[in-house]
Structures are given as structure tokens and as C-alpha cells.
Amino acid sequence: MRRSTILWFLIATCLGVALFLVKHEVQQREEQLASLHRDILASQEAIHVLEAEWSYLNRPDRLEALVRRHLNLVPLDTRRLGSVEMLPMRLTLSDIGDIPVDPVDALTPILAELPPLPVGRPVAFTREVRR
Amino acid sequence: MRTRTETVRLEGHAKQAIETGRNRLILAGCLMALAFTAIGGRVIELSVLRDHNEPDLATVAPGARLAVGRADIVDRNGMLVATSLRTPSLYADPHEVLDAEDAAFRLSTVLTQINPAETAAKLASDKRFIWLKRNLTPREQQAVNSLGIPGLHFQDEWKRIYPQGALTAHVVGFTDVDDQGIAGVERSFDDVLRGGREPLRLAIDLRIQHVVREEVARQVAQFEGIGGTGMMLDVDTGETVALVSLPDFDPNVPGQMDPDALFNRATLGVYEMGSTFKIFNTAMALDTGTATMRSGYDATHPIRIARFTINDDHAKARWLSVPEIFKYSSNIGSVKMALDVGTERQRAFMAKLGMLGETAIELPERGRPMVPSPWRPINTMTIAFGHGLAVSPLHLVSGVAAVVNGGIRHPATLLRADMPAPGTRIISEQTSHDMRRLMRLVVEEGTGRKAQTDGYVVGGKTGTAEKVSAHGGYRRKALMSSFVAAFPMQAPRYVVLVMVDEPKGQKESHGYATGGWVAAPAVSRIIARSAPLLGVAPADPESPEIRRDLMIELPAEGGKRLASF
Numbered sequence: 001m002r003r004s005t006i007l008w009f010l011i012a013t014c015l016g017v018a019l020f021l022v023k024h025e026v027q028q029r030e031e032q033l034a035s036l037h038r039d040i041l042a043s044q045e046a047i048h049v050l051e052a053e054w055s056y057l058n059r060p061d062r063l064e065a066l067v068r069r070h071l072n073l074v075p076l077d078t079r080r081l082g083s084v085e086m087l088p089m090r091l092t093l094s095d096i097g098d099i100p101v102d103p104v105d106a107l108t109p110i111l112a113e114l115p116p117l118p119v120g121r122p123v124a125f126t127r128e129v130r131r
Numbered sequence: 132m133r134t135r136t137e138t139v140r141l142e143g144h145a146k147q148a149i150e151t152g153r154n155r156l157i158l159a160g161c162l163m164a165l166a167f168t169a170i171g172g173r174v175i176e177l178s179v180l181r182d183h184n185e186p187d188l189a190t191v192a193p194g195a196r197l198a199v200g201r202a203d204i205v206d207r208n209g210m211l212v213a214t215s216l217r218t219p220s221l222y223a224d225p226h227e228v229l230d231a232e233d234a235a236f237r238l239s240t241v242l243t244q245i246n247p248a249e250t251a252a253k254l255a256s257d258k259r260f261i262w263l264k265r266n267l268t269p270r271e272q273q274a275v276n277s278l279g280i281p282g283l284h285f286q287d288e289w290k291r292i293y294p295q296g297a298l299t300a301h302v303v304g305f306t307d308v309d310d311q312g313i314a315g316v317e318r319s320f321d322d323v324l325r326g327g328r329e330p331l332r333l334a335i336d337l338r339i340q341h342v343v344r345e346e347v348a349r350q351v352a353q354f355e356g357i358g359g360t361g362m363m364l365d366v367d368t369g370e371t372v373a374l375v376s377l378p379d380f381d382p383n384v385p386g387q388m389d390p391d392a393l394f395n396r397a398t399l400g401v402y403e404m405g406s407t408f409k410i411f412n413t414a415m416a417l418d419t420g421t422a423t424m425r426s427g428y429d430a431t432h433p434i435r436i437a438r439f440t441i442n443d444d445h446a447k448a449r450w451l452s453v454p455e456i457f458k459y460s461s462n463i464g465s466v467k468m469a470l471d472v473g474t475e476r477q478r479a480f481m482a483k484l485g486m487l488g489e490t491a492i493e494l495p496e497r498g499r500p501m502v503p504s505p506w507r508p509i510n511t512m513t514i515a516f517g518h519g520l521a522v523s524p525l526h527l528v529s530g531v532a533a534v535v536n537g538g539i540r541h542p543a544t545l546l547r548a549d550m551p552a553p554g555t556r557i558i559s560e561q562t563s564h565d566m567r568r569l570m571r572l573v574v575e576e577g578t579g580r581k582a583q584t585d586g587y588v589v590g591g592k593t594g595t596a597e598k599v600s601a602h603g604g605y606r607r608k609a610l611m612s613s614f615v616a617a618f619p620m621q622a623p624r625y626v627v628l629v630m631v632d633e634p635k636g637q638k639e640s641h642g643y644a645t646g647g648w649v650a651a652p653a654v655s656r657i658i659a660r661s662a663p664l665l666g667v668a669p670a671d672p673e674s675p676e677i678r679r680d681l682m683i684e685l686p687a688e689g690g691k692r693l694a695s696f
Contacts, residue, residue: 045217048199048214048216049216051211051214052211052214052216052292052294053294054211055210055211055212055214055294055295056294056295058210059294059295059296059298060298060337060338060340060341060342061298061341061345064341075659075660076663078585078586078587078659078662078663078669079585079586081586081663081668081669083668
């Protein structure tokens with residue numbers, strides 16, 4: 001009788017302690033969750049602001065001015081656009097034997113007709129550029 | 132423990148009482164046992180058998196998503212054109228302010244827009260709440276904080292920001308200080324934007340919008356015009372890829388806008404379009420069958436009716452075939468074509484094209500066409516060359532899109548359409564093909580030669596209309612010069628319009644301010660710059676397939692037939 005009483009008492013104490021620990025853990029996790037939510041919201045708002053800034057910095061007129069100032073790009077020339085069908089058939093080794101002229105030489109007059117490619121200029125970091 | 136068993140016998144009343152007590156105890160014990168069994172059963176049911184009302188996982192507390200005051204607006208590629216940012220607004224509780232004059236003076240050193248005298252009066256008043264400045268920048272907020280004036284407080288507010296500034300001013304519109312849309316898409320989709328979280332996706336492509344705006348602005352500046360408009364429409368869906376009206380404004384600074392800059396010339400302004408209407412006139416004559424590509428009209432003499440004389444600008448004074456009437460933009464020939472069709476059928480055709488009602492564009496700024504009432508034969512004659520019926524430039528563009536795309540009219544829309552709305556047929560496939568050939572002819576050898584673009588097959592029509600003056604009658608010097616084009620002409624995908632309001636003739640244009648000189652070069656540059664962005668493959672106009680597709684036979688001056696391309 002006394003032994004079983006002690007046993008039950010022990011079980012009840014253990015359960016009480018366990019319940020307290022679980023409850024404490026849950027509380028801690030809930031606080032953690034709330035703080036994570038706050039962080040997520042803050043990050044989302046920061047992303048939102050950055051998106052607006054990204055769009056502002058990507059204004060086409062600004063990009064155009066920057067490209068003019070820093071890069072050597074020109075508008076796309078339609079003569080530089082083509083499709084795969086426009087390519088000549090690939091030469092096999094036996095074909096090359098029959099052709100008297102160098103295929104590169106044959107291309108030269110075609111290439112000469114195209115407007116000159118923009119020449120890359122060395123990038124110089126002046127104070128103005130850095131600013 | 133050892134117990135001595137002893138039997139006690141009770142008799143009479145005592146036994147009776149004990150029996151009753153025992154029975155009652157058993158009854159109470161049974162009830163208690165029943166209650167515990169029920170609780171135990173419920174515990175087993177909840178934990179072992181699992182009640183289905185219990186979720187497997189704890190639900191996340193709501194509020195992990197940013198609640199923005201108003202949904203964003205993005206272009207067709209997802210670039211932001213309007214968004215809401217949280218900004219602090221400064222207010223004061225005058226009761227807490229110790230020295231109103233000193234506070235007002237110190238504030239005015241930090242916030243430039245604040246008038247010290249006015250603010251001092253406000254701070255000395257008897258109210259409990261006054262706004263000092265709405266929507267401060269973070270730097271201004273820091274400066275106000277470091278002043279350390281008691282009685283000043285901040286409240287976060289949502290402010291509408293337009294990162295693209297003036298570029299999409301007329302399309303997107305703007306909101307008032309209380310975040311209510313009062314112009315453009317902001318107003319027409321006010322409810323959707325206020326309740327929604329998903330961004331509103333427009334059909335506008337910012338890159339194309341920029342190209343169109345820059346080219347129209349260049350023509351307006353070069354020809355000293357008072358304004359202009361430019362548009363690009365997808366012919367198969369009716370989506371407006373670009374919509375520009377100049378002059379425009381910066382929607383980020385409301386309250387300082389010039390009423391002229393706020394006026395949307397592209398959708399709200401209605402104008403007599405001039406010769407670009409001959410596209411509709413010719414399509415109507417060909418589709419009703421009163422004229423064919425081979426028939427012709429006598430354009431030798433001007434037409435005199437009542438007190439008007441209808442003359443040709445590029446007079447040939449001879450018999451002209453239908454393609455020639457279109458190519459030389461002959462008013463006389465067009466009038467005769469329209470008279471053959473008749474007043475009633477012309478009116479019905481214009482109604483079918485949507486020229487008699489407002490456009491379907493999702494903007495509050497929609498112009499109502501000025502339709503002649505009653506529609507007399509004289510109106511039939513003037514409408515043939517684009518006078519007497521005033522429509523908005525958007526009417527013209529969506530009409531031309533329907534004429535060239537195979538004859539199907541799609542209502543113009545500002546929203547990106549995943550599934551194009553079904554259109555209504557207005558002219559036959561064959562008429563549409565004939566019109567494409569005629570429009571190509573104008574660019575190849577007619578009034579629109581300046582619209583030719585390397586690598587793309589462009590077709591179009593010039594228009595130069597005199598504006599109606601406020602006192603009635605036409606002003607010879609005030610023109611509306613326009614060019615409407617479609618490309619690529621062998622299978623049109625986009626329609627482009629450029630229109631300049633009141634251009635003045637320049638030395639470079641030999642004093643001309645006509646559509647061919649003013650608007651056509653801009654159209655050519657717009658197409659050259661935007662076609663690679665839109666994924667339109669270049670084609671050689673001289674290639675045999677395209678020549679055969681767009682060829683027109685013209686009678687030569689001597690009467691002999693010559694092939695012309």
C-alpha cells in the first residue's frame with residue numbers, strides 16, 4: 001500500500017515536471033516564431049523598398065545615358081540578325097579539296113560590306129567615372 | 132500487519148442504517164466510475180484515434196505577409212511602375228509644444244517647405260492634432276528627431292511612388308494624398324488595387340514606351356509642335372504596348388501639374404484625322420465591292436458642293452486607279468469612292484469599326500467621338516478623307532489594327548491578356564490583304580517614303596489635317612500631322628501611330644509640316660529600335676515571296692501597265 005502510494009506520487013511529480021518543461025519550451029518557441037515573423041515582415045518591407053529602387057535605377061532613359069557614357073554598344077543592326085537556315089552547309093574534308101579558294105577569302109567581300117564593329121576602348125577609371 | 136477478524140452482528144435499526152449507507156456508497160461509486168470511464172474514453176479517442184477536427188500541425192499565426200496599402204502596378208515584363216512605400220508623416224499636438232515660435236523657426240531650418248509664420252500660428256492654436264508635413268524622407272525624419280522639439284510626433288503612412296516618373300504618366304495616372312486613384316489606371320482599377328495584393332499587370336512594355344516617347348518628343352521639339360502622341364498596338368490581341376501623350380508630367384509631384392500636361396491626347400483628345408481615314412474609306416469600298424483594285428475614278432476636276440471645294444494636295448488632274456488614289460492620297464477620288472458606297476453603308480461601316488462610340492480602353496480619360504448628326508451626303512464626302520468625324524488617336528490605331536490583321540477587330544486594352552478576347556470580323560481576309568498591299572505602296576513610292584526602315588517591311592498612311600479653330604472654320608497653319616503604320620507588312624504584328632500637334636515647317640523639311648515629313652521619320656526610327664526588342668524577325672523587302680505577296684499592278688502614265696512593287 002505504501003509502496004504503491006510512493007510510486008503514484010513519483011509518477012505525478014514526473015508528469016508535473018514534464019508538463020512544465022513542455023509548456024516552457026512551447027512558450028519559447030512561440031516567442032521565437034513571433035520574432036521570426038517580425039523579421040520576415042521587416043525583410044519583406046526592405047525587399048519592397050529595394051524593388052522600387054531597382055525599378056527607379058532601371059529607368060530606360062537612365063540606362064541609355066549610362067550605356068552612352070560607359071559602354072561601346074550600338075543599336076542592333078538588322079544585318080547582324082539571321083537564322084540557322086541562312087548558314088551554308090557545313091563543308092566536309094573532301095569538299096574542301098575541290099574548292100580552289102580559301103573559304104575565308106570568299107567571305108571577305110561580304111564582311112567588308114557590313115558596318116564596322118564597335119571597337120572596344122580601354123576602360124579608364126577616372127575620378128568622374130568612379131563618382 | 133495482522134488483523135484480528137471479529138464478527139460483529141448488528142440487529143434491528145442499526146443494521147438497516149448501515150445497509151442504506153452501503154447502497155448509497157455503491158451508487159455514488161458507480162456514478163464516479165462512469166464519469167471516469169467517459170473521460171478516459173474521450174482521452175483515448177482524442178489521442179489514439181485522433182479527432183479529425185485537430186490539425187496535424189499548428190497553424191502559423193497570420194500576419195507574416197506584408198500588408199501594403201495598395202497593390203503594385205507592373206509592366207508586361209514585371210517592372211514596377213507604381214508601388215506604395217511606408218513613409219513617416221509629421222504631426223504635432225499644440226498642447227505639448229512649449230514655445231510655438233521657436234519650434235516653428237527651428238523646423239523651417241530643416242524642412243524647406245515649411246513657412247515659419249504660418250506654422251507658428253498653427254502650433255499656437257487650441258487643437259490637439261495638426262499635420263505639419265506629410266511623407267518625409269528618412270533624412271528629414273532624422274533631422275526633425277535631432278531637433279528634439281517636444282510635441283512633435285510621426286505617423287507612418289503609405290505613399291504612392293512612381294519609379295518610372297513621367298514615362299507612364301498618362302497610362303498609370305496618380306493618386307491623391309489619401310491614396311485614392313484620381314487619374315489613369317489608378318482610378319479605373321481603384322477598387323482592385325485597394326483590395327488586392329497581386330500586382331496589376333499592364334500590357335505596356337517600358338522599353339518600347341521609352342522608345343516611342345523619345346522619338347515623339349524629338350519630332351515635337353524639332354517641328355516646334357505644342358504636343359504629340361505615339362502609340363503601339365498588338366494587332367492580334369489589342370494590347371497597347373506603348374501609349375504616350377506629350378507634354379506629360381511627373382506623377383510623383385502632384386498638385387503642380389499644368390492642365391495641358393494632364394490632358395491625354397492619345398485617348399481623350401478627339402481630332403479630325405485627315406488622310407489616315409482613307410485607309411477605312413478604301414477598305415469600305417473594297418469590302419462592299421463598289422470598287423476593286425483595278426477600278427478607277429476621274430480625279431481631273433475638283434468637286435464643288437454648296438460653298439465647299441474639294442481639291443487634291445498632290446493633284447494629278449487625271450483618271451486615277453484605286454491604288455493610285457490611295458498612293459497620292461487623292462481627296463477627289465476618295466470622295467467618289469465613298470459616294471458609290473453610300474451614306475447609310477458608310478455609317479454602318481464606321482459603327483462596325485467602333486468609330487462612333489468610346490473605345491474600350493481601361494482609362495477614365497476616354498474621348499467620345501464627334502459624330503455628325505444628321506449624317507448628310509456632305510458628311511459622307513468629307514469623312515471619306517477624314518474630316519467631319521473627330522475620333523481619338525486610339526480609335527484610329529485600333530481601327531487600322533483591325534484592317535491589317537485579317538479583318539478582325541479586337542477592343543484595345545491596357546491589361547496584359549493571357550487569352551486574347553475573341554474579336555469581331557469587320558472586313559474579309561481578302562480586303563485586309565489588299566489594304567496591306569496598298570499601305571505598303573504608300574511607303575514604297577507614295578507620300579510615306581520616309582517611313583522606310585532597313586530590314587523591315589513597313590506599310591502605312593500619312594495624314595495631315597487642319598485643326599478646327601475656336602471660331603469655327605479651319606486654321607490653315609494649325610495642323611495635326613500623323614503617320615500610322617503596320618509592320619512587318621507580310622504578316623502584321625504591330626501598328627504604330629505618331630502624331631504631332633501643330634508642327635511648324637522647318638528648313639530641313641523645306642517648309643513642309645505634313646505627316647510624311649513630321650511623323651513618318653519617327654515611325655521609321657521607332658520600328659528600327661523596337662522591332663528587335665519585340666522579337667520581330669527582319670525580312671528582306673526584295674525577297675521574291677514578299678514581292679509577290681505585296682505586289683500591285685499600276686497603270687503607267689501613258690496607259691501601259693507596269694508592274695510596281
